[in-house]
Amino acid sequence: MKPSQETDEEFRRLCDFLYRRTGMIFTDSKRYFVQRRIAERMGATGSASFASYFARLRSDIAGEIEQFINAFTVNETYFYREDHQFRCLTADLLAARLKHKTPGEPIRIWSAPCATGEEPYSIAIWLLENWPQVDAYDVEIVGSDIDTAVLAAARSGRYGRRALMRLSEAVVKKYFAPIGPDAWQIIDELRQSVAFTPVNLSEPGQTRGHGVFDVIFCRNMLIYFDDASRRVAAENLFENLAPGGYICLGHTESMSRISPLFDVCRFADAIVYQKPAGGAHG
Amino acid sequence: MAEAVRRRVLVVDDAGLVRRYYREALEAAGYLVDEALNGLEALEKLLLQPADLVVVDVNMPQMDGFTFLKALRRQAAPLCAIPALVISTESGPQDFAAAQAAGANFYLVKPVSQATLTDYADLMCGAGA
Amino acid sequence: MPLIRRPSPAAPDPAAPAPAFTGGTAEERWAAARAAAGSAEAVPTLAAALATEPDMRVREAIFTSLALIDTDASVQAVLAHVRSDDAGMRTAALDALRAMPRRAGRHLPALLRDPDADVRILACDLCRSVAPPELHALLGPLLETEPEANVCAAAVEVLADGGGPDILPALSRCAARFGGDPFLAFSIRIAAARIAAQRCG
Numbered sequence: 001m002k003p004s005q006e007t008d009e010e011f012r013r014l015c016d017f018l019y020r021r022t023g024m025i026f027t028d029s030k031r032y033f034v035q036r037r038i039a040e041r042m043g044a045t046g047s048a049s050f051a052s053y054f055a056r057l058r059s060d061i062a063g064e065i066e067q068f069i070n071a072f073t074v075n076e077t078y079f080y081r082e083d084h085q086f087r088c089l090t091a092d093l094l095a096a097r098l099k100h101k102t103p104g105e106p107i108r109i110w111s112a113p114c115a116t117g118e119e120p121y122s123i124a125i126w127l128l129e130n131w132p133q134v135d136a137y138d139v140e141i142v143g144s145d146i147d148t149a150v151l152a153a154a155r156s157g158r159y160g161r162r163a164l165m166r167l168s169e170a171v172v173k174k175y176f177a178p179i180g181p182d183a184w185q186i187i188d189e190l191r192q193s194v195a196f197t198p199v200n201l202s203e204p205g206q207t208r209g210h211g212v213f214d215v216i217f218c219r220n221m222l223i224y225f226d227d228a229s230r231r232v233a234a235e236n237l238f239e240n241l242a243p244g245g246y247i248c249l250g251h252t253e254s255m256s257r258i259s260p261l262f263d264v265c266r267f268a269d270a271i272v273y274q275k276p277a278g279g280a281h282g
Numbered sequence: 283m284a285e286a287v288r289r290r291v292l293v294v295d296d297a298g299l300v301r302r303y304y305r306e307a308l309e310a311a312g313y314l315v316d317e318a319l320n321g322l323e324a325l326e327k328l329l330l331q332p333a334d335l336v337v338v339d340v341n342m343p344q345m346d347g348f349t350f351l352k353a354l355r356r357q358a359a360p361l362c363a364i365p366a367l368v369i370s371t372e373s374g375p376q377d378f379a380a381a382q383a384a385g386a387n388f389y390l391v392k393p394v395s396q397a398t399l400t401d402y403a404d405l406m407c408g409a410g411a
Numbered sequence: 412m413p414l415i416r417r418p419s420p421a422a423p424d425p426a427a428p429a430p431a432f433t434g435g436t437a438e439e440r441w442a443a444a445r446a447a448a449g450s451a452e453a454v455p456t457l458a459a460a461l462a463t464e465p466d467m468r469v470r471e472a473i474f475t476s477l478a479l480i481d482t483d484a485s486v487q488a489v490l491a492h493v494r495s496d497d498a499g500m501r502t503a504a505l506d507a508l509r510a511m512p513r514r515a516g517r518h519l520p521a522l523l524r525d526p527d528a529d530v531r532i533l534a535c536d537l538c539r540s541v542a543p544p545e546l547h548a549l550l551g552p553l554l555e556t557e558p559e560a561n562v563c564a565a566a567v568e569v570l571a572d573g574g575g576p577d578i579l580p581a582l583s584r585c586a587a588r589f590g591g592d593p594f595l596a597f598s599i600r601i602a603a604a605r606i607a608a609q610r611c612g
Contacts, residue, residue: 007608009601016298017572023323051609058573059542106415124414138415193414204448204479227510231475235445238468256323260344261468264322266329296536297568299598341533343506346498349467371532371561376496392561393594 010050014038017058022069022223023254037071066224072252077118079125079159080166082219085248086126088270089215093246094131097214100244106138110213110240112199113221114143117154118163120194121186123217125167125175142210144199151196157186202229207236214242219250222258234259244277289407290314290331294324294350295339295369304337307396308403319343321350328354328361334407337399338386340370340377351384365406369394432460437469444472448479458488467499474507481511486518493522494530505533512540519549528559535565543575551578554585560592567595571602579606 011034015026026034038053045064047053057064080086089109097107111120120143127134145151161182164172176184185191200206201218202225216237222230237247238261247262248270249255255262255273262273291313293304305315316331318324320342328336336354340347347368355362368386370377381389388402430442444460447453457473457480464470477485489511492504508515515537522534531553538549550566557563563585570578586599 007604009605010608013572013605020296020298020319020572023319054609055542128414140415190414193416195416204445227506227512228475228478231471231478231506231510232448235472235475239445254323254326256318256320256326256344258344259471260322261471264326264329271326271329297565299564299568299571299601300594302601303594303597340498341501341505343502343509346502348498349502371565372498372529374496374529377498380498393564393592395593 010054011035014054014057017054018069021065021257022252023257024069024072024252037068040071041068069223069252076162077115078163078166079118079122081118081122082251083122083126083166084269085217085272086123086130088248088267088272089123090127090131091269092267093215093272094133097242097245098137100242101137104138106140107215108140108142108211108213110142110144110210110216112142112144112201112207112216112218113147114145114151114154114196115147116150116159117143117157117186117194117196118159119143119217119219120154120196121157121175121190124190124194125171128175129171140195141193142195142197142213144197144210146198146200148198151198154196155191157191159184159186201233201236204232204236207240210240212242212245213240214245216241216245216247218247220253222249223253230258234261238262238275241275243275245275247273247275249273288312288314289334289403290316291335291337291403291407292316292318292324292327292333293337294318294321294342294347295337296320296342297339300339303396304399307399310396311400311403313403313407321345321347321353324350325353325357328357328364332360333364335403336364336366337403338366338368340368340372340381348380348384348386351381351386355385367402367406369399432456437466440464440466440469441472444469444476447473448476451480451482451484454480454482454484454488457485458491461488461492467503470500470503474503475510478507478510481514483514486511486514489515490518490522493533494527501533505537508537509540516541523549523553528562531557531559531562532565535562535569538566538569539572542573543577546570546573547575547578547581550574551581554578554581560589560595563589564595564598567598567602571598571605574602574606576606576609579603582606 011031018024042053045056047056057068109123111123114120120141124141127139143154164184175187175190177187179185218237222233225233241247263276265272265274291308293301293315295301296319301317308315316327318327322345338347338350351366365387368381368389369392371392373391378389387406430439430446432440432443447457457477461473464473477489489504489507492500495501519534519537523531525531538546541549550570553566554563582599582603586596589595
């Protein structure tokens, strides 16, 4: 497919739009990469010109913003995706949270949206493999999604080879049982230790029953919401975090486009966001 | 001038054309330039890459310039000590007072020419880029 | 293995008493603000709470509820703070208006004629959610008659993103009116280049 033929200023106009909306930055050095995606989306939407495609994107006709952003991100979910955040979890976040725990109080981690379960199971496996204190604390992991069909798939815990591509052979052997050619299932013990629940993050008050978490992984969802839904979701997540608790977004997302409720924190492996220790007041 | 001594400026403004106008002037004067669209993104950028000067608008989505400067002044060194030049369309006495209270070093009212911007940048970064 | 699982979460109790704004902690006022999201009758209470609320995060929740209520009264309650002396309050009010684009859009013609130039500048930014030809109808006359260069610059910024070829003549007349302003000249040059590229593209 040939790159689209837009001019310098049209390219910058599109980059400005994407930056304003998501915080993603594409400099001239990425121009070919961006042009390829534009050409793909123009083809998929039957747009005759860059101008007509950009008008479609800007007005978000038929969810084009999500489609366009998806063209830039690996939309597949797989185990240990964005593992720098898991390194951050075991290197820094859990230690910080434990300072506020009374003996016997569990650590609660939420994966929302969890889709078909790769993320919450990844968190469980990562902790078992990489967190030396894992035996000393109770850890509760909850995966939630609005889509009950994906939740059923998450509960069954069956995956193909691609989903497992980042895991070592030893880890696969330890936590998965082969169930056919190129098919594996999470071992029962692990499946039974992760809870899966339906949730709608963009409805006020719908998440309260899930209780308060120490760390929330909320990747690649908020950036697609409109302004009103982003506000509601951010407030829901704020209520579902313990004071001082952390939230991790997807690597193309920045809280600067979503909500001012959280403080930004830099750790060695990741930028994460924090509910102020004082709670609502800050 | 050698890369090692080039000063870095973070331009914080929600208007893309304003950021570009400042960037062109500052780069021509030898500065390295980063951009942020609001105060939250500015804090995020500074945590990853500190700057020698921040040029800050007032009215921006999610976090305004004064709230940003107050948050910046609460950061650990060296971030808390970064000089701040506020450039805004707001020209009321309450805005000047708020800027001072938030920790701004200078306040200019838009429009600001590229020459004025680089003069202030040179002044606030010491010997210039 | 120390991983544990608990029973499914309980649904929120609908019979629980509604929290109140007055005399409570920040957490209680936050809860009161959020509980009001569904009811148009809560607008006067939310508006009154907004005027005195010291906590930035509680204010955010109040603004969100006003945006979700999305009535003429709730827009008015938000608009009252667009001209606040407090920059944080102006920012929060504008963000709330962006979350109710259709209803806020009806107020754009009046806001663009506001006697206060600062309000006109902020109103230009709210036009980002509008597409041509409505965008041209709103900002075209402003380019021809607006006396403040900063307001025109704010309009040009939005047109550089969303404007179409029909606006090019008004842009060049605006550039001629403010010949001595280097930033406006720069902005209009780029906006015109972007829009012209669109015409041939």
